[in-house]
Amino acid sequence: MCGIIGYTGNANAVPKITKGLSVLEYRGYDSVGIAARTEDGVRTVKCRGRIGMLEEKLEKDPIVGSQCAIGHTRWATHGGPSDINAHPHRAGRVVLVHNGIIENYKELKSALQKDGVSFLSETDTEVAAAVINACYAQTGDPKTAIRMATAKMKGSYAFGILFDEFPGEVWSARCGSPLILAKAKDGYYLASDMTALLPFTKEYCCLEEGQIAHLMPSGAELFDVDGAEIVPVWSVTTMTPESAQKGGYAHFMLKEIYEQPEAIEKSVSPRIINGLPDFSADGIDASFWKQVKNIQIVACGSATHAGLAGGHVLESVAGIPTASYIASEYRYHPPIAVDGTLVIVISQSGETADTLAALRYAKSKGLPTLAIVNAVETTIAREADYRIYTYAGPEIAVATTKGYCTQVTVLYMIAAAIAHSCGRIAEADAKEMVRSILEDAPEAIREMLTQTERLREIAAKIVKKDHIFYIGRGMDYAMSQEGALKLKEISYIHCEAYAAGELKHGTISLIEEGTPVIAISTEEALYDKTESNVREVHSRGAHVILLCRDDAKNPQLSADEVVLLPTKSDAGLLFASLTVVQVLAYEVAALRGCDIDRPRNLAKSVTVE
Numbered sequence: 001m002c003g004i005i006g007y008t009g010n011a012n013a014v015p016k017i018t019k020g021l022s023v024l025e026y027r028g029y030d031s032v033g034i035a036a037r038t039e040d041g042v043r044t045v046k047c048r049g050r051i052g053m054l055e056e057k058l059e060k061d062p063i064v065g066s067q068c069a070i071g072h073t074r075w076a077t078h079g080g081p082s083d084i085n086a087h088p089h090r091a092g093r094v095v096l097v098h099n100g101i102i103e104n105y106k107e108l109k110s111a112l113q114k115d116g117v118s119f120l121s122e123t124d125t126e127v128a129a130a131v132i133n134a135c136y137a138q139t140g141d142p143k144t145a146i147r148m149a150t151a152k153m154k155g156s157y158a159f160g161i162l163f164d165e166f167p168g169e170v171w172s173a174r175c176g177s178p179l180i181l182a183k184a185k186d187g188y189y190l191a192s193d194m195t196a197l198l199p200f201t202k203e204y205c206c207l208e209e210g211q212i213a214h215l216m217p218s219g220a221e222l223f224d225v226d227g228a229e230i231v232p233v234w235s236v237t238t239m240t241p242e243s244a245q246k247g248g249y250a251h252f253m254l255k256e257i258y259e260q261p262e263a264i265e266k267s268v269s270p271r272i273i274n275g276l277p278d279f280s281a282d283g284i285d286a287s288f289w290k291q292v293k294n295i296q297i298v299a300c301g302s303a304t305h306a307g308l309a310g311g312h313v314l315e316s317v318a319g320i321p322t323a324s325y326i327a328s329e330y331r332y333h334p335p336i337a338v339d340g341t342l343v344i345v346i347s348q349s350g351e352t353a354d355t356l357a358a359l360r361y362a363k364s365k366g367l368p369t370l371a372i373v374n375a376v377e378t379t380i381a382r383e384a385d386y387r388i389y390t391y392a393g394p395e396i397a398v399a400t401t402k403g404y405c406t407q408v409t410v411l412y413m414i415a416a417a418i419a420h421s422c423g424r425i426a427e428a429d430a431k432e433m434v435r436s437i438l439e440d441a442p443e444a445i446r447e448m449l450t451q452t453e454r455l456r457e458i459a460a461k462i463v464k465k466d467h468i469f470y471i472g473r474g475m476d477y478a479m480s481q482e483g484a485l486k487l488k489e490i491s492y493i494h495c496e497a498y499a500a501g502e503l504k505h506g507t508i509s510l511i512e513e514g515t516p517v518i519a520i521s522t523e524e525a526l527y528d529k530t531e532s533n534v535r536e537v538h539s540r541g542a543h544v545i546l547l548c549r550d551d552a553k554n555p556q557l558s559a560d561e562v563v564l565l566p567t568k569s570d571a572g573l574l575f576a577s578l579t580v581v582q583v584l585a586y587e588v589a590a591l592r593g594c595d596i597d598r599p600r601n602l603a604k605s606v607t608v609e
């Protein structure tokens with residue numbers, strides 16, 4: 001997602017735009033720009049980098065005397081972060097900023113190129129500007145041009161638009177992406193959300209789907225989907241600048257946990273054709289998967305845990321030998337790479353030094369490399385032979401949630417693609433895997449998020465403990481490792497994950513009266529085994545919190561607390577248990593008053609080895 005802002009009125013526009021953009025940075029921060037109306041026409045200043053870079057450029061070469069401007073901070077989707085791909089984009093007599101994705105931009109672009117239109121950037125946004133400009137050249141009227149142009153577009157947009165012949169005016173339109181109008185004594189504003197406008201006003205109006213807005217220094221006009229003028233309904237927000245940036249959530253981490261269902265949809269939908277997994281849009285076709293005979297997954301921290309979870313699916317469904325490696329160990333103790341080995345590196349930030357070093361090592365050995373990355377065009381994404389973006393949107397909290405979540409969904413889809421392309425599973429089974437990840441996973445997350453009050457109560461019983469253990473078998477052991485990391489990194493409580501069957505080989509000596517043991521048991525075939533491990537620790541005084549499938553028999557028998565997980569499919573169970581371990585960690589840390597979004601000693605991207 002990106003952030004857009006616009007202003008017209010009787011005050012200096014540039015500082016308003018830059019201030020608004022600095023507040024909108026959480027929506028994206030890989031490139032930034034402003035287009036300001038001056039007496040010499042519209043002047044655009046834009047660059048790769050964060051708002052500070054733009055402010056430096058404006059200090060060196062200021063835009064003076066502008067009272068009408070639009071601005072944009074980008075989270076790259078089509079076309080990597082660069083000066084050229086940064087917004088605003090000009091096409092003819094039109095200058096535009098955009099939040100969203102024009103899905104049919106390639107066909108619109110080729111049609112315009114046939115008419116002799118040339119393009120500078122790789123973005124869908126420049127195409128949108130060119131379509132509006134072409135319609136504007138026909139009609140000479142901004143509103144008609146916008147209506148004609150958006151009728152040709154598929155996908156999502158929130159536009160801020162300047163037309164050369166209409167100084168002092170900002171036009172906007174929205175479909176699928178949020179857009180807020182606002183009014184103040186010194187003029188009228190538009191922005192992606194109220195966050196950016198709180199420094200200037202609290203009086204706002206939400207643009208509805210398909211509506212068009214026309215902002216002038218002295219007023220605002222609003223038009224409905226049919227082009228008829230309607231009266232804007234102004235409201236007064238109760239948000240504060242700090243709370244608004246988090247969309248009303250207390251922390252970015254909680255906001256990002258709640259964004260997971262939407263993030264799954266964004267990471268999976270572009271890779272489904274006729275109900276089947278398809279990575280051709282990522283430059284990977286079925287023939288590529290057929291060559292894969294062995295997989296090495298290399299990552300750090302939670303990304304390693306995503307690789308463990310995804311690796312279980314790759315082995316069980318696709319039948320591909322898969323091992324996960326900690327990146328900082330991989331290149332010093334490299335595993336033997338048999339013929340047909342694919343190295344998959346996973347990184348939310350795309351800049352983790354250990355993972356990058358492992359990627360470079362694999363490449364130096366001539367191994368094909370595939371990166372699963374969230375931040376577009378980052379070093380790891382650029383240097384891998386292939387990349388699949390998770391499209392989770394900016395993740396601000398240091399403790400990853402939607403980043404991990406979408407990494408696992410991509411691995412799930414890869415497993416289905418490999419299994420189907422190798423004929424290991426039938427088309428119907430591949431479609432069922434896709435369906436379960438696209439439907440059951442988000443549904444399970446939403447269902448578990450209705451249990452936050454119950455999880456807060458459980459958190460209150462373990463918040464003062466010094467040592468907490470997670471146990472599980474198979475996929476549940478992988479999830480236990482993510483749960484333990486989440487808990488310790490934001491609450492600072494010592495927490496370790498153990499293979500449930502391993503406890504009795506030493507670690508069980510640590511169990512004392514009241515020691516919390518969180519047991520995850522979603523795999524039906526392993527339920528009885530895990531239950532016996534639960535009984536072992538319970539009989540030694542542990543306070544057992546059992547996360548288990550909702551069709552388990554007598555789960556209460558050996559657990560002090562039971563959290564039932566919806567058992568619709570393996571994918572549903574996996575993401576239900578993920579949601580519980582995330583929320584549990586969050587609630588414990590909140591009760592301990594920790595700095596949840598910025599835990600001590602940690603950084604969002606560890607760019608040192």
Ligand code: AGP
Pocket residue numbers: 300301302303346347348349350351352355398399400401486489603604605606
């Ligand atoms: C996870 O909550 C941590 N913040 C950390 O383990 C993180 O997953 C790890 O540093 C890898 O980061 P990356 O995904 O950006 O490479």
